[in-house]
Amino acid sequence: MPGLDERRPIVPVDFDRPSIARVFDALMGGHDNYEADRVVLRQILELAPEAQVMAKEVRHWLVRTVRYLTDRAGLDQFLDLGSGFPTVDNTHRVAQRYNPEAEVVYVDHDPVVQAHGRAVLAANDFAHMAGYDLTEPAKVIEDLSRTHRLDFDRPAGLILCAIIHHIQDLDEAREIVRTYVDALAPGSFVVLLHQHNPADGSEAADVATSLEKRFSGTGLDTMFRTREEIESLFDGLELVDPGLTYPHLWWPDGPRFTPLSPVNLTSLGGVARKP
Numbered sequence: 001m002p003g004l005d006e007r008r009p010i011v012p013v014d015f016d017r018p019s020i021a022r023v024f025d026a027l028m029g030g031h032d033n034y035e036a037d038r039v040v041l042r043q044i045l046e047l048a049p050e051a052q053v054m055a056k057e058v059r060h061w062l063v064r065t066v067r068y069l070t071d072r073a074g075l076d077q078f079l080d081l082g083s084g085f086p087t088v089d090n091t092h093r094v095a096q097r098y099n100p101e102a103e104v105v106y107v108d109h110d111p112v113v114q115a116h117g118r119a120v121l122a123a124n125d126f127a128h129m130a131g132y133d134l135t136e137p138a139k140v141i142e143d144l145s146r147t148h149r150l151d152f153d154r155p156a157g158l159i160l161c162a163i164i165h166h167i168q169d170l171d172e173a174r175e176i177v178r179t180y181v182d183a184l185a186p187g188s189f190v191v192l193l194h195q196h197n198p199a200d201g202s203e204a205a206d207v208a209t210s211l212e213k214r215f216s217g218t219g220l221d222t223m224f225r226t227r228e229e230i231e232s233l234f235d236g237l238e239l240v241d242p243g244l245t246y247p248h249l250w251w252p253d254g255p256r257f258t259p260l261s262p263v264n265l266t267s268l269g270g271v272a273r274k275p
Contacts, residue, residue, distance in 0.1 A: 018220060020166060021084040021113045027055035032085055032116055040220060047210045050261040058193060058267065059089060061247035062161050065191045065271050066094040068240075068251070069157045070102060073189060077103040077156045079144070081134040081180070082163030084108060086117050091159055092127035101126055105149050107140060109133045135167065137179040155187035162267070164233065165195040165223050177233050184274055190237055193247065193269035197224035204265035211266075230268050237272035244270040 018040045022033040026041040029052070033041075044051050069075045076099050080091045083106035095102035104127045106117055117129030128149055132140045144150045158180055167173040181190060197208035208224035215222055231244055242249060247269050248256065 018218075019110050019112065020082075020163075020220060021108060021110045023220065024055065024084050024162070027052050028059065030085065032112065040215075043214060044211070047214060048207050048263045048266075050263045053258065053261075054263045054267070057247050057264070058162055058269075060253075061193065061250055061269055062091070062159070062191070063089050063094050064251055064253065065269075066091050066157070066159075067098065068271065069189050069191070070095045070098040075155055075157045075189065076101065077150055077154065078105070078159060079150060079156060079180075080104060080106045080159040080161075081140075082108060082160070082166075083113075083117075084110075085113055086120055086127065086129065092121070092124065096124075096126065103150065104128070105130055105144060107132050107134055134163065135172075135176055137176055137183075141180070141183045152183050153185055155185050155189070158184060158188065158190045160190065160192040161269075162193050162195070164192065165225065166221060168221055168223055170223075170225065170229055170232075174232060174235070178235070181237065181274060186274055188274045189240075190234070190272050190274070191269075192230075192233060192272075193267055194230045194233070195222055195224045196230060196266055196268040197226065198265060199226055202262070202265070204262040207262045208266045224266065227268060234270060234272045237274055240271045240273065244268050 018036045022037040023040045026033040026037050078091050078095060086092060086106050092104035095104055106129045108114060109131060114129055114131040121127045121129055132143065134140065145152055150156060160177065164173050164177065167176065195208065198205050212222060212224045227244065234244070245268065246264060247267055248264055250269055
């Protein structure tokens with residue numbers, strides 16, 4: 001079957017510029033990154049040495065949320081925006097453990113991610129990579145509706161894992177999230193994780209402020225927002241217990257043995273249902 005966006009022009013890759021998806025791959029210890037991405041990784045680790053451990057905690061959080069939505073909430077279709085590389089324990093692998101026919105569409109504008117994703121997913125009839133810009137929600141929704149990869153008349157899971165904080169303007173971020181949510185059927189769920197600045201004079205607040213300043217204006221801008229600002233992205237939705245919280249506190253699989261660091265307190269995540 002033809003790809004979701006086979007007529008879209010191929011965007012050339014600039015290997016001298018870092019990519020959000022490839023920097024996260026480097027944080028995860030992956031191999032789909034380049035020296036420009038590894039330079040950013042080293043800069044992150046200078047400010048937050050535990051960042052690689054935290055990246056894995058974010059992935060574990062995503063696993064638990066997708067498992068909940070598939071196994072407990074019964075969802076069988078997912079839209080993962082700004083997905084990065086669909087590799088170990090990403091959305092389709094978790095969802096299809098509980099429902100082999102769970103439909104997953106990944107959206108990422110990075111051409112390296114698109115090429116890698118299409119290669120990885122070539123033999124999977126229920127997982128697809130789409131090369132769209134998530135900040136153009138009307139276009140994404142229209143094209144996915146046209147290709148019938150997702151049925152917007154049935155409940156779906158919208159995944160926004162560590163991506164909305166790269167949109168600098170909060171009003172724009174709210175409007176983008178709202179447009180996607182408005183397109184979802186009642187009974188759908190939103191999974192959202194966002195970088196957080198507790199703004200309380202703590203070491204975590206200092207780390208958040210330092211990271212935000214370091215990458216401002218680099219194309220990798222990351223906004224560390226307050227709890228209230230992040231909560232506003234869930235307007236009109238019903239948060240699932242335990243609400244908006246640190247990833248390690250969202251229904252952990254067992255007791256914690258790894259000591260907490262300030263970086264653990266610089267992200268907030270939640271799962272919410274559309275009534």
